[in-house]
Amino acid sequence: MMSENSFLLKLTCDDQAGIIAAVTTELAARGANIVESNQFWDRQTNRFFLRVAFSTPATVDRAALELALKPASERFGMKVGLDDLSRRPxxxxxxxxxxxxxxxxxxxxxxxxxxxxxxxxxxxxxxxxxxxxxxxxxxxxxxxxxxxxxxxxxxxxxxxxxxxxxxxxxxxxxxxxxxxxxxxxxxxxxxxxxxxxxxxxxxxxxxxxxxxxxxxxxxxxxxxxxxxxxxxxxxxxxxxxxxxxxxxxxxxxxxxxxxxxxxxxxxxxxxxxxxxxxxxxxxxxx
CATH class of the missing domain: 3.40.50.170 (Formyl transferase, N-terminal domain)
Incomplete structure (x- = not known):
């Protein structure tokens, strides 16, 4: 079986159209497989929250993912966190x-x-x-x-x-x-x-x-x-x-x-x- 890396992406920003599409498009382009996805829109504050757990081929590291997500992050004003799930807190x-x-x-x-x-x-x-x-x-x-x-x-x-x-x-x-x-x-x-x-x-x-x-x-x-x-x-x-x-x-x-x-x-x-x-x-x- 091909080795994989596992990551967790968390982001929050003002709610607007296209956020999930922008993120998942970049992940898919790097061979990511989404394991779990959760989202919430707080209508009172208009804040959007997204949590995505996913795996990637071993050749795709955290630095490459952060670079890939940077344009979407800047476009939507996201506060982004990306964690390596192989690490023990x-x-x-x-x-x-x-x-x-x-x-x-x-x-x-x-x-x-x-x-x-x-x-x-x-x-x-x-x-x-x-x-x-x-x-x-x-x-x-x-x-x-x-x-x-x-x-x-x-x-x-x-x-x-x-x-x-x-x-x-x-x-x-x-x-x-x-x-x-x-x-x-x-x-x-x-x-x-x-x-x-x-x-x-x-x-x-x-x-x-x-x-x-x-x-x-x-x-x-x-x-x-x-x-x-x-x-x-x-x-x-x-x-x-x-x-x-x-x-x-x-x-x-x-x-x-x-x-x-x-x-x-x-x-x-x-x-x-x-x-x-x-x-x-x-x-x-x-």
């Missing part, structure tokens, strides 16, 4: 005391459902060191307080650059990131919030939900922004609860939801299925 996972979401991510990577390389685990507690070392993942114990917060965030930025990490995952990392860090890594940090946003923000949301007598609880995975718990939402899930459950029952049910929701959000991001649309997201779920 590098990620950093941050965690505090509760490690259920971390362990679920590590398991999904182990069984191959998530395609990623964990280049570091960062924590303000020592509790997850054994889990990291059992998988030969570098573990960074960085306690955080008011005096050293800026220094620790600089260390994180350095770690991202040093490892080439493309995504930072807050797997129940219970520290609020500064506006500066949130802005510098915008679109590169995913947080799991233990509540169905926009309800019950801040600390102890399950206890807030229990106090209000809600019948549904949930979790929300979102990109981190300078506005606390208000970043673009990627994935959510809910579960029915009852008056007979305690706040601790709410927490236990919520942990399961959190782990699943975060893993799906990470998978969508790593597979290039999430595209930012101002304060919202376009998610091309499979």
């Amino acid at each position: 590098k990620i950093i996972i941050m965690v505090s005391k509760f490690d259920h979401a971390l362990l679920h991510l590590l398991y999904q990577i182990q069984v191959g459902w998530l395609n990623a390389e964990v280049v570091a685990i960062v924590s303000n507690h020592e509790g997850s060191r054994v889990s990291a070392e059992s998988k030969n993942i570098p573990y960074h114990y960085w306690p955080v307080n008011k005096e050293n917060k800026d220094e620790q965030e600089e260390r994180l930025l350095h770690l991202v650059r040093e490892t080439g990490a493309e995504l930072v995952i807050l797997a129940r990392y219970m520290q609020v990131l500064s506006n500066t860090l949130s802005n510098r890594l915008f679109g590169m940090i995913i947080n799991i919030h233990h509540s169905f946003l926009p309800s019950f923000k801040g600390a102890k949301p399950y206890h807030q939900a229990h106090e209000r007598g809600v019948k549904l609880i949930g979790a929300t995975a979102h990109y981190v922004t300078a506005d606390l718990d208000e970043g673009p939402i990627i994935e959510q899930e809910t579960e029915r609860v009852s008056h007979g459950m305690t706040s601790e029952d709410f927490v236990a049910a919520g942990r399961d939801i959190e782990a699943r929701v975060l893993a799906r959000a990470v998978k969508y991001h790593l597979e290039g299925r999430v595209m930012l649309n101002r304060h919202r997201t376009v998610v091309f779920a499979p």
Whole structure:
């Protein structure tokens, strides 16, 4: 069988006639075979979003594709991203005391459902060191307080650059990131919030939900922004609860939801299925 290269093309621009034709014509001219295609037109903003996974003969590399697509990109004012799908994305996972979401991510990577390389685990507690070392993942114990917060965030930025990490995952990392860090890594940090946003923000949301007598609880995975718990939402899930459950029952049910929701959000991001649309997201779920 002839060897192939696999790529993922993502683009966004103002909607206008001829975008798909211009792109697919150039791909076809280079022997590309489209494996999956998703598109969306946001009528409110008139923005068009396109995601195309495709393969090419081994002789066609990324540089040749970028050159071929340049005229169409300039003509339509496209913002274009082209990724090599043979490359394994590098990620950093941050965690505090509760490690259920971390362990679920590590398991999904182990069984191959998530395609990623964990280049570091960062924590303000020592509790997850054994889990990291059992998988030969570098573990960074960085306690955080008011005096050293800026220094620790600089260390994180350095770690991202040093490892080439493309995504930072807050797997129940219970520290609020500064506006500066949130802005510098915008679109590169995913947080799991233990509540169905926009309800019950801040600390102890399950206890807030229990106090209000809600019948549904949930979790929300979102990109981190300078506005606390208000970043673009990627994935959510809910579960029915009852008056007979305690706040601790709410927490236990919520942990399961959190782990699943975060893993799906990470998978969508790593597979290039999430595209930012101002304060919202376009998610091309499979």
